[in-house]
Amino acid sequence: MGDRPTLVRPPPPDPNKAPIENVLEVTELAVLGPNIFTNTRQPWHPPGARGIYGGAVIAQSLASAQRTVPDDFMVHSCHCYFLLAGLAELPILFHVEKVRDGRSFATRTVQARQKGRCIFTTTISFVREGSGGSPANQVRHMIPMPTDAAGQPLQPPPDSFADEDEPELASMGPFQNYRIEVLNKDSPHAHEKKTRQWVRAKGKIAGGHQAHLNALAYISDSYFIGTISRIHRLWRFPFKVDDLDSLPRELQEQVRMLNDWEGMGNDPRDLRGRPEIGMMVSLDHTIYFHEPRKVHADEWMFTEMDSPWAGDGRGVVTQRIFSKDGTLLATCVQEGVVRLKDRPEQPGEATPSKL
Structure with a gap:
């Protein structure tokens, strides 16, 4: 496999599809064997x-x-492991x-490989639609979408929200992010804090329900583990x-805008003395x-994230994604x-641990 980003020459982006659909397109490689696919276009390196x-x-x-x-089987769970950094x-x-x-x-199971090495593996389970029986004869419950401080329904950003409204460094991908809000930000306990944000794919998705599910999977990794840095107020920039x-x-202005956009305040200097990632x-x-x-990933979706635990050089974050009408997706x-x-090292103290 040569050093090139795709095995097959990429076709021009389809203007009838949302940017995220073009980004996530895969090509079947039946010539190499059954059930082998490849990325149609070069992936994004943030x-x-x-x-x-x-x-x-x-x-x-x-x-x-x-x-x-079969088309009537819908994904209900993905369990993924990142093994190596993808190039x-x-x-x-x-x-x-x-x-x-x-x-x-x-x-x-899917293994993603580069140069023969597995960089990522996932086990995905699908369920046949309607196999759970009549909705009238099912066990059902759902956590409600959070409300604002006054107990009122949260309102999504305007549909007219545009890329120019985001900081430059936050608007590079095929989806839009709205400003992150950190709840309980003054609490001394990180596990009591939550981050909230609205997200949506850019453009209009044309490829049916599967394209919306692919887009949600793509978006779900945005700002995820970074929640740890926000609730602990850690400095993460490379200087x-x-x-x-x-x-x-x-x-300086870009850093200030991005820091504020991510819920860390409009003056990065407030993080002086904080630990660095x-x-x-x-x-x-x-x-x-x-x-x-x-x-409907091209409509505003609401995400709420929190962390029950961090230690031993690792952290765990949970995320709930709601549609704008309050459905837990x-x-x-x-x-x-x-x-x-x-x-x-300070005089008279032992060498500190990593975390």
Whole structure:
């Protein structure tokens, strides 16, 4: 496999599809064997990240697996592990294994490989629509969508919200993010804090319900493990906060806007003396899809994240994704490496641990 981002020359983007649909398109490679797919276009490598955006690999693995099950089978869970940083300069091969095909459930495993090495693996379970019986004869409940401080329904951003309304560094992908709100931000206990945000895919998705599910999977990885840095107020930029004033004025303004956009306040200097992130990378990612037919990823969706635990160089974050009408669409869990930079040793104290 040569050093090129795709195995097949990419077609021009389809203007009738949303940007996220073009990004997540996969191509079947029957010439190499059954149930093998590849990325149609080069994946996104976020600035400063160790590898390609993890949500792309999750979503393209889901898209590949979906191609191997009947149309009336809908995804209800994905259990994923990130093994190696993916490279944007190399094509990805998605190897789908048909583990089980039952009357109600089907199971697939997908390995994403680059140069013969597995960079990502997931087990995906699908359920046949209607196999749960009549809705009138089911056990049902759902956590309600959160409300505002006055107990009123939360209102999504205006439909007219545009890329220009986001900081430049937050608007590079095929979906839009609204400003993050940190709840209980003055609490001394990180587990009592929550982050809230509205997200949606750019444009209008034309590919049916499966394209919406792929888009939700892609979006679910956004700002996820980073919740740990927000609730602990950790400095995450690749320079010291004390060096901010020495940067070009335009870059200072971008950092200030991004820091504020992510719920950390409009003056980054407030984080002086806070611990600095040394490494933060996702290890695993789980998505439970609750209402697949109600997912409209090109409409505003509300996310709420919190963390029940962090320690031993890792952290766990949970996420709930709601439609704008309050339907709980998905519940997600992610664990990641969260390591701090060593701080200068103070006189008379032992060498500190990483976390």
